[in-house]
Amino acid sequence: MPDFEVPDRCQEEERVHAEGRLPPGQALTLKFPVLHYGPVPPFNPATWDFRVWGEVGKESRWTWDEFNQLPRAKIVMDIHCVTRWSKFDTLWEGVSVKILIAQRLIQPLPGARFVMQHAEFGFSVNLPLEAVLQDNFLLATHINGEPFTPDHGYPLRGVIGAIPGRADLQTPYFWKGAKWLRGLEFMRQDRLGFWEKAGYNNSADVWKEERFA
Numbered sequence: 001m002p003d004f005e006v007p008d009r010c011q012e013e014e015r016v017h018a019e020g021r022l023p024p025g026q027a028l029t030l031k032f033p034v035l036h037y038g039p040v041p042p043f044n045p046a047t048w049d050f051r052v053w054g055e056v057g058k059e060s061r062w063t064w065d066e067f068n069q070l071p072r073a074k075i076v077m078d079i080h081c082v083t084r085w086s087k088f089d090t091l092w093e094g095v096s097v098k099i100l101i102a103q104r105l106i107q108p109l110p111g112a113r114f115v116m117q118h119a120e121f122g123f124s125v126n127l128p129l130e131a132v133l134q135d136n137f138l139l140a141t142h143i144n145g146e147p148f149t150p151d152h153g154y155p156l157r158g159v160i161g162a163i164p165g166r167a168d169l170q171t172p173y174f175w176k177g178a179k180w181l182r183g184l185e186f187m188r189q190d191r192l193g194f195w196e197k198a199g200y201n202n203s204a205d206v207w208k209e210e211r212f213a
């Protein structure tokens with residue numbers, strides 16, 4: 001069978017390259033590869049919760065129903081995986097930490113400078129608080145109008161990507177968003193997450209090609 005993806009893929013890659021949106025060492029994919037360590041966890045809406053703790057004025061716990069009442073946001077981003085695939089113009093929908101803080105639903109203490117995303121099975125990913133507060137970070141429930149499939153993080157994942165034209169935003173590789181996200185820990189000091197402890201670069205800037213530590 002002929003592979004009709006090939007010509008489209010090359011044309012699209014040329015286009016985003018010409019637009020300055022293809023980071024060094026990356027290739028465009030029209031697919032959505034699945035990458036993670038360990039099994040896909042089950043989801044039970046009756047017992048699922050989302051917790052916020054650490055350097056915050058008041059700890060929070062939201063059930064799945066409560067989480068779905070939080071204010072919603074949408075962003076279009078390019079995502080760049082450290083394994084060298086990039087996916088362009090993806091629409092993400094979910095909850096913005098910046099908006100939760102503006103509405104005082106989360107109240108970080110003055111000493112809070114880093115945020116750990118905690119996911120099922122003890123998986124964790126760290127980011128500076130300033131990155132979590134950027135327009136390109138979301139607690140996401142949907143991609144391109146659909147809820148995630150279980151292997152992409154259903155029901156909730158962190159996501160951070162590149163917003164075209166926003167060179168002011170720190171843009172780390174895609175692993176800096178945890179699938180099957182269950183909570184955020186606000187921290188005074190940085191701590192390495194799962195892949196950072198395994199030798200991946202802590203700041204992970206896609207434009208500087210910071211892949212490994």
Ligand SMILES: Nc1nc2c(c(=O)[nH]1)N[C@H]1C(S)=C(S)[C@@H](COP(=O)(O)O)O[C@H]1N2
Binds near residue numbers: 032035119120151195
């Ligand atoms: N819970 C969890 N989230 C995770 C990971 C993981 O192992 N566990 N791997 C990360 C890595 S290395 C990548 S590249 C992306 C892949 O997301 P995808 O499978 O939706 O493409 O998820 C990130 N989030």
Ligand SMILES: [Mo]
Binds near residue numbers: 035081083175
């Ligand atoms: Mo990855």
